[in-house]
Amino acid sequence: MNYPPEFPNRLKPTVAAAIARAQLKFTNDSDRIRDAIFSIAETSCKAAEEQEWRVDLALEGLDAFLRVVCDHFGYGSYPYHVHSDWFLQATKNNIKESKEWLGYLERLEALAETQAGPPNAEGHSALGTRKEAVLRILEEKGWSILDWASEADVAYHTAADYLSGKKNPFRSTRAKLAKALGVPVNSLPE
DSSP: OOOOTTOOGGGHHHHHHHHHHHHHHOSSHHHHHHHHHHHHHHHHHHHHHTTSSOHHHHHHHHHHHHHHHHHIIIIISSTTOOOOHHHHHHHHHHHHTSHHHHHHHHHHHHHHHTOOOOBOTTSOBHHHHHHHHHHHHHHHHTOOHHHHHHHHTSOHHHHHHHHHTSOOOOHHHHHHHHHHHTSOGGGSOO
16 A cells, blocks of 8 residues: 555554544445545544644645555455546546545644744745735635635635645635635735
8 A cells, every 4th residue: 555655653553443443334435435534534633732743744634645555445455446537537526525524624723723834034934924815814714724725716715725824825826815705916925
């Protein structure tokens, strides 16, 4: 199995066991995928909460695990059993739209918000300027980062990476983020 970057070695048997349990517990591949990925998501969140795995890697890792689990049950679990790409994409979408999945993302999002970036030359964190500007608006709207990303039609990681200062989005993505907030693109900190 391919594990996401820096996934703790001591947890790899836990992930393998979750997949094996799901395979034994369910006969339907869709149920197997759901059971395995939610077990893995819980393990990933705990690893981030216990600072065994960086939060940003855990967020990216959830998507990577979803792909791996879908591929395992969709293509690799039986020698002559191959699901259509449509089935696997529908299964992924159903999981990503579920309350459970969103709960894991929000849990990691809350953890990410408690972390600060390194200070720049002026002594301010790059995180601070972006976060101050955007979080105030999100708070006024009653939105989470996940809500903002959905409204902007961008991936959760795109919005979270922008706020953390980890990445600078393309101009077109920045325009989507600004439009979702209802502010001019030039008022959104770079």
